Amino acid sequence: MKYKSFGNIVDSCPRSRTERDNAASKLNCGVDKYGRNLYTCVPTADLTAVVEYCFKSTAGLYEKGTCLILVGDGDLDDISCTHFKEGCPKVPFRITDLYQYPACHNINAKDRCFYADPICPDKSFIQKSNENMMSFKHQSLIVPSFTMGLVSLVLVTVLIFFAVIYFVKKMKKGRYSAPNSERIEALLSYDSTGRLPDQNHQLYVLMLNCTETMRNFFDICIPPQRLAEVVISSRQAMKYSLSEDLRKKIYAYQDSSEPLQISSKDLNISAMYILLRNSPSVQPPSNGWGRIPEENQITEGDDLERIRQIRNILAHTKYDLDYERCKKISSDLTKVIRRLQEGILRRRNQL
Template identity: 40%
Template sequence: MDYLGFGYVVGSCPVNLTGQNEAASRLKCGVDKFGNSQYLCVPNFKKTAIVEYCYKGIVGLQMPGSCLVVNDEGIVDDVSCRSFTEGCTATHFKSSDLYKYPACHQINRKEQCFCADPKCPKIDTEMTTRKSAFVASNATMNNSATTLAFSNTTEITETGQIPAGAVAAITIASFMTLAMLFSIYMIYLYKKKKGKRDEERERVTLLNGSEDNPKDEDNNPLNWKDELMKESNAEGSLNAVIRIKINKEIRKQKKVEQTREWRRRVKEIQKSSTTKEQTVNAATLRKRKQHEKERIKREKIENSKRKEMERKSKLKEREEVKQRRKSLAQQRWRRKETHD
């Protein structure tokens, strides 16, 4: 299985030179300028998979008491193995000679640890686990419910990969749930808006009279209120609360009429504003908006490119510093061998 575009996930690494050469030939890995094989088989930095790939740079010399891991960029890093019960590196070693230390590439993928670490739970490397019953249920609209169940039973090895069928089932169920929630929300908004319109219509109807007989003087509440106000002014016996309510309804009616008049005038202006000058102004405005959108888009692309270049330059500098350190360590080691 491909791993982030630079390597492949495997079940285990070679444990002898023959297996190392066969794997290097299979991946068509070359050698660096010192003649060291560029084939590497190491755990990833999370210790959830073992990755084999062809290293692009110089195979450096590693410090004793350390193992190797690879990050998502394909860069090798060292981790301490001094707490291992057995199998930790005791001397300087080349990255290509990691096959001599099986404890450095035997991992517990579930617990994300090295098997030789005393804190790591013991596992059976040939054990397989059965995982099944990925079930997703969802209810349809119009008061009818249907259940969509996906079940998949398969052999899942220590790599911890989920079957493709189960992933598809979970994805479909999630999309259906989101669609149902969105539909319920839209229905709620529609009913809320409709209720407001009905309330406004009832209020206007009460102010203007019956919808069936809008000119009926006996059924028109405003006429009744006008008469009541005239009687109250004459007799002075109308309650102040009733007068406030009547005045409030009258003001609402005037506001509704003003709104209707304003909308009517706006429509007339929109219909009459078809001159050439206004058309040119509208086109110019559209062009300006389009240019502004393109400028913002270019700036976003340039910023993303700049950030990507900065990130790559930092990674490159880090790799160069690491290579220099390894080269110095290799030189010291060679001097030590020469003196010995």
């Protein structure tokens, strides 16, 4: 089945290099300027389908601890998979490596979740339940009627028990909420060999300043009076990035005649990033969205991508930041803040 104008919906993605190469050959996928295969197979952002297609840009490097999803017309975004039971990438990877991580494209389209997610219904559980039911029906033909009733009661009780556990887990708050500032501060305050507490504090303060600068930039690109409309129309793509409070606001809005009261202060970095990348007033990064910019790439889009990449390092993964790494990130954030502030002034003068 075709997906939009550029891909095919498939039942599953390749799980070996040979399968990947064969699939790429069928789609006539080429290679990027570095000779890397551009065949891509990932779930859609709403986790309702798996799509294969030929990526149109450079096969960039993505952070460990993330999976890729399809957004827009062929772009890629990464989401955290550190909570998966297994299969989450433990090293940085490219789209050419996706076949090595089946957990990142093995989805339950009915419940819109990854099977590796602990709260997602397990295929093996469903299959075993069906097998047990068939076995029970067969055995019920030869057991006394009172035994059959007893076994039925026990089976129903067990199924209800597991159903209750599943829905309780499903309703737990904050499963997909992005780590807050306290989480970042906790990561940065961890002291180990080669790490200086004052440097960690400086990095934490810079990250907060960078977030505020990004928020000021966001308010110019997406005016406050249009924000509620934009968030509602994009809530499906943002479902892994919305805070618990904002999800409650949106759910309440759906059942109310009152207008949705929201400001950019309700949005974290991930949510602002998703909305900005879809804004016509922001040019895409030099390497495209979702890929690490080079040192000499300093457009507004490049810096927005830098903020997200650094945020992922600090909040999604448990990097042990040594002094040099901490110093490099601090330098990058300082430059990003300065360039974005200059861009904010330019845009305000054009209004």
